[in-house]
Amino acid sequence: MINQVKEIPIEGITYKNLKIEKKPLSREYVPPPPELVPRANRAVCIDPGHTCMPLGAMWATLGVHRAIPFVQGAQGCTTYVRYTFSRIFREPATIANASFHEDAAVFGGRKNLVRGVRNLVCRYQPELIAIVTTCSSEVIGDDIHSFLDEALDLMEEELGPEVREAVKFVVVNTPSFAGSHVEGYNRASREFLKALARKSGETREHVCLIPGMMTPGDIRELKHMMELMGVSHRVLFDISETLDCPLVGMPDRIPYYPPGGTPVEAFVRAGDAQAIFALSPDAGSAGAQWLDRRYKVPAYVMTMPIGVRNTDHFLRNVAEATDRPIPDRLRWERGIFLDAMADTLHYTMMKKVALCGDPDFVAAATWFVCELGMVPTYILVGTKSRRAEEDIRQACEEYGHQPVVMNGGDQFEWEYALKNDIPDVILGHSRCVNIAREIQVPLVRFGFPVYDRVGYQREPIVGYRGGERFLARIVNAILDHQYPDDRTHQ
Amino acid sequence: MDAIHLVHAPVGCGYYTWGTRRHLGDGYNWARPGVLENEANHRRHCYTTAMSEEDIIFGGTEKLKQALLEAFRINPGARGAIIYNTCSTALIGDDIEQVAREVSKEVGKPVFACASPGFCGVSQSKGHHEFNFQFYKWLLKYREEHPEVCLKEEEKTPYDVNIIGEYNIDWDEVVIVPLFEKLGLRILNVFTGNARLENLFKLPDASLSIVHCQRSATYIAELIKQGFKVPYLRVSLFGIEQTAKALRDVAAWFGEDKMRRRAEEIIEEEITAIKPAVEWYRERLSGKKVAIYVGAPRVWHWPKVMEELGMEVVACMTTFGHREDYEKIIHRVKPGTLIIDNPNEFEIEEMIETCKPDLFLTGLKEKYLVRKFGVPTLNSHSYEKGPYAGFRGFVNFARDIYQAVAAPVWQLARQDF
Ligand code: SF4
Ligand code: SF4
Numbered sequence: 020m021i022n023q024v025k026e027i028p029i030e031g032i033t034y035k036n037l038k039i040e041k042k043p044l045s046r047e048y049v050p051p052p053p054e055l056v057p058r059a060n061r062a063v064c065i066d067p068g069h070t071c072m073p074l075g076a077m078w079a080t081l082g083v084h085r086a087i088p089f090v091q092g093a094q095g096c097t098t099y100v101r102y103t104f105s106r107i108f109r110e111p112a113t114i115a116n117a118s119f120h121e122d123a124a125v126f127g128g129r130k131n132l133v134r135g136v137r138n139l140v141c142r143y144q145p146e147l148i149a150i151v152t153t154c155s156s157e158v159i160g161d162d163i164h165s166f167l168d169e170a171l172d173l174m175e176e177e178l179g180p181e182v183r184e185a186v187k188f189v190v191v192n193t194p195s196f197a198g199s200h201v202e203g204y205n206r207a208s209r210e211f212l213k214a215l216a217r218k219s220g221e222t223r224e225h226v227c228l229i230p231g232m233m234t235p236g237d238i239r240e241l242k243h244m245m246e247l248m249g250v251s252h253r254v255l256f257d258i259s260e261t262l263d264c265p266l267v268g269m270p271d272r273i274p275y276y277p278p279g280g281t282p283v284e285a286f287v288r289a290g291d292a293q294a295i296f297a298l299s300p301d302a303g304s305a306g307a308q309w310l311d312r313r314y315k316v317p318a319y320v321m322t323m324p325i326g327v328r329n330t331d332h333f334l335r336n337v338a339e340a341t342d343r344p345i346p347d348r349l350r351w352e353r354g355i356f357l358d359a360m361a362d363t364l365h366y367t368m369m370k371k372v373a374l375c376g377d378p379d380f381v382a383a384a385t386w387f388v389c390e391l392g393m394v395p396t397y398i399l400v401g402t403k404s405r406r407a408e409e410d411i412r413q414a415c416e417e418y419g420h421q422p423v424v425m426n427g428g429d430q431f432e433w434e435y436a437l438k439n440d441i442p443d444v445i446l447g448h449s450r451c452v453n454i455a456r457e458i459q460v461p462l463v464r465f466g467f468p469v470y471d472r473v474g475y476q477r478e479p480i481v482g483y484r485g486g487e488r489f490l491a492r493i494v495n496a497i498l499d500h501q502y503p504d505d506r507t508h509q
Numbered sequence: 510m511d512a513i514h515l516v517h518a519p520v521g522c523g524y525y526t527w528g529t530r531r532h533l534g535d536g537y538n539w540a541r542p543g544v545l546e547n548e549a550n551h552r553r554h555c556y557t558t559a560m561s562e563e564d565i566i567f568g569g570t571e572k573l574k575q576a577l578l579e580a581f582r583i584n585p586g587a588r589g590a591i592i593y594n595t596c597s598t599a600l601i602g603d604d605i606e607q608v609a610r611e612v613s614k615e616v617g618k619p620v621f622a623c624a625s626p627g628f629c630g631v632s633q634s635k636g637h638h639e640f641n642f643q644f645y646k647w648l649l650k651y652r653e654e655h656p657e658v659c660l661k662e663e664e665k666t667p668y669d670v671n672i673i674g675e676y677n678i679d680w681d682e683v684v685i686v687p688l689f690e691k692l693g694l695r696i697l698n699v700f701t702g703n704a705r706l707e708n709l710f711k712l713p714d715a716s717l718s719i720v721h722c723q724r725s726a727t728y729i730a731e732l733i734k735q736g737f738k739v740p741y742l743r744v745s746l747f748g749i750e751q752t753a754k755a756l757r758d759v760a761a762w763f764g765e766d767k768m769r770r771r772a773e774e775i776i777e778e779e780i781t782a783i784k785p786a787v788e789w790y791r792e793r794l795s796g797k798k799v800a801i802y803v804g805a806p807r808v809w810h811w812p813k814v815m816e817e818l819g820m821e822v823v824a825c826m827t828t829f830g831h832r833e834d835y836e837k838i839i840h841r842v843k844p845g846t847l848i849i850d851n852p853n854e855f856e857i858e859e860m861i862e863t864c865k866p867d868l869f870l871t872g873l874k875e876k877y878l879v880r881k882f883g884v885p886t887l888n889s890h891s892y893e894k895g896p897y898a899g900f901r902g903f904v905n906f907a908r909d910i911y912q913a914v915a916a917p918v919w920q921l922a923r924q925d926f
Pocket of ligand 1: 092093094095096097099154155518521522594595596597625
């Protein structure tokens with residue numbers, strides 16, 4: 020007991036001194052009734068594999084220069100998302116909220132929006148506000164567009180007509196009961212382009228990329244590849260310099276805005292692009308396809324460039340769209356990646372791997388683990404996705420594996436399978452820590468959300484260089500776990 | 510902690526509350542034969558009805574009932590359940606109380622329905638308030654219907670107390686509870702940190718309630734006082750002086766000399782144990798300026814604590830403070846201290862510019878903003894490396910403050926380059 024510690028050292032008391040005992044709540048393990056294991060047989064969702072739509076829309080908005088999401092709903096819906104972002108990025112994120120109270124529930128959220136938007140414009144002088152709806156505003160049936168008109172009229176009266184030019188507005192309808200955070204991002208990608216993109220008539224030599232919910236490190240890797248290709252490019256929703264910024268001491272201007280983000284102008288010009296790439300099919304294809312339909316900008320919707328095949332595929336398509344060769348420098352990077360794979364094959368071959376995460380991440384990673392000679396066993400696709408399932412099926416067919424795919428299942432179902440057929444390694448996000456410890460299997464973190472590693476958001480997993488890093492993480496995790504069984508030196 | 514918490518809502522409301530804050534517990538379920546789960550029961554899993562569009566249109570009570578029954582079958586160790594509705598399920602008018610009653614009857618375990626949609630009330634504080642009232646009402650009813658859950662007359666002692674408004678953030682409870690136990694008290698309940706349902710039913714059977722977080726939980730202490738004549742004492746358990754006062758006040762309430770002497774002994778023993786460490790920190794922290802921004806009560810619990818470390822409070826801000834809280838804050842800080850209610854980021858930035866604090870005590874969401882300005886921070890909601898309460902927690906608190914302020918990085922950031 021802690022009171023036996025007579026003198027407390029300056030280091031204070033740690034959990035270890037506290038000696039807290041785990042107390043079991045029941046005598047022994049009772050397996051769940053088998054018929055209640057599959058998610059499809061249950062009304063209760065246990066440990067959901069995804070969160071709600073507004074998060075995706077806010078994520079996208081935070082990748083735009085001087086843009087602020089305005090969440091039309093009660094405070095909780097915003098606060099929790101801010102927590103989530105803080106945990107993942109360890110960065111500030113400004114998100115405004117309409118703070119719904121009882122009167123909003125009765126009379127609708129008109130007043131909240133009109134006032135909230137006005138205050139936001141006056142205080143923060145943003146260049147863009149994305150109105151993101153929530154379950155409550157959708158259930159109440161708020162007519163956001165008419166509220167917005169009213170807000171604009173009011174501001175014009177008060178601040179002059181310039182305000183219409185100075186601040187752009189995008190409305191993203193994101194009732195959570197209709198989809199997950201992935202769909203929220205997807206919708207945002209479409210609504211931003213719908214609201215902003217124009218065609219000037221003259222085609223400009225550039226391509227647009229919609230990364231999906233990649234990390235800042237991934238986005239920088241995409242840019243690196245584009246630079247080596249010599250392709251002029253614009254990453255839309257570029258969080259690499261908004262959610263990963265230097266500590267600079269007291270900035271001279273308040274309010275604080277991160278220096279980066281995609282300028283509004285880049286969305287406007289998207290209509291003139293040579294091509295648009297959606298690199299996360301479930302989070303971004305809606306935007307790319309809309310642009311294709313509306314302005315005939317060819318849309319390339321492709322598996323996230325994780326692993327050799329997916330990166331090859333991406334670069335070939337960029338080469339085709341821009342009519343440029345793939346430079347030797349990228350071939351060199353590819354070679355290094357292959358070299359690393361050859362050096363580590365004895366650690367990866369025939370290892371059983373379970374995967375869990377958002378559809379875009381999981382589908383791409385399935386290709387990658389197959390390339391490493393690993394055997395995927397149980398794959399949880401956190402948000403139901405036909406496309407991801409098809410992608411996974413194709414990969415497994417090519418490499419001759421037969422994993423169980425839980426498309427849109429919850430973690431409970433997936434974890435139960437893992438307990439009964441323990442894999443050698445898990446590729447998943449931070450919510451997989453518990454199961455990994457319980458079955459004593461190493462967890463390699465990737466996807467959304469990863470909040471219990473430092474630096475994760477800066478280290479890419481896409482492209483050849485990112486693939487090499489990802490591979491190193493997988494192998495090192497296996498080594499840490501099984502050493503000295505695996506020989507690290509010869 | 511030993512209950513199933515089922516959130517009746519679209520997926521997000523439940524997802525976000527899943528194992529986030531560090532209010533810990535020691536009750537675990539089994540993961541597999543012989544292996545306990547990696548986290549305490551109430552944090553390990555998230556149960557939700559994950560309402561779909563159809564459910565919203567046609568109403569979700571049927572689904573809720575089925576979900577709850579399934580949850581009980583899957584988690585047989587659970588002693589009961591708490592079901593929550595949220596904004597959207599409240600808007601569509603789902604009657605969760607009815608479901609609670611039905612399921613409780615069916616499984617023979619208590620089920621509490623908590624209506625706490627985010628839009629009712631100005632803030633988190635209203636949620637606390639609602640919870641207190643509803644919970645108390647339900648408690649009374651359940652005790653009436655199931656008298657066996659009350660503490661039996663012959664088991665009662667005059668030294669039975671509740672600690673109320675203590676959420677066991679980062680195991681604060683482990684430093685607090687022994688202090689009172691050493692006084693000779695029996696702690697029936699900690700409301701609610703690491704709490705057991707069966708104990709919560711005994712809340713009204715105590716002779717005294719000791720109230721810590723006075724914003725979120727005084728309500729229930731007051732209700733128990735009115736209903737069962739169990740008086741309550743408000744205390745603060747942060748820092749040396751306040752913790753000592755708490756022990757003395759409690760001993761004085763019992764009015765026994767023996768207990769008073771015991772209190773003095775404990776205080777002396779504890780202070781001796783932590784003194785060298787506290788002094789070491791005080792020497793290094795003296796004269797530093799600090800700004801505080803947390804939920805209301807800590808903002809007025811902490812100025813004293815900062816003084817004990819020789820620090821000066823230059824600004825106080827609360828997320829959900831009421832008038833009463835501000836009166837207490839004003840009472841406890843020096844004149845000239847800046848006080849702001851529920852500030853936005855803009856006001857926080859202005860505060861930093863004008864007050865130039867050396868340290869900012871705040872939560873996770875704000876801390877990264879403040880750091881960008883080169884101001885050290887300390888996560889004061891969930892703590893950095895707690896516990897922070899009581900005498901022994903105070904050393905951890907001081908250590909984390911020192912680590913924040915003394916890290917070389919701030920100096921490096923200020924250098925011209
Ligand atoms: S919907 Fe209501 S209860 Fe749910 S997170 Fe939002 S504010 Fe909280
Ligand atoms: S699920 Fe709906 S109500 Fe709940 S946090 Fe998400 S948007 Fe808000």
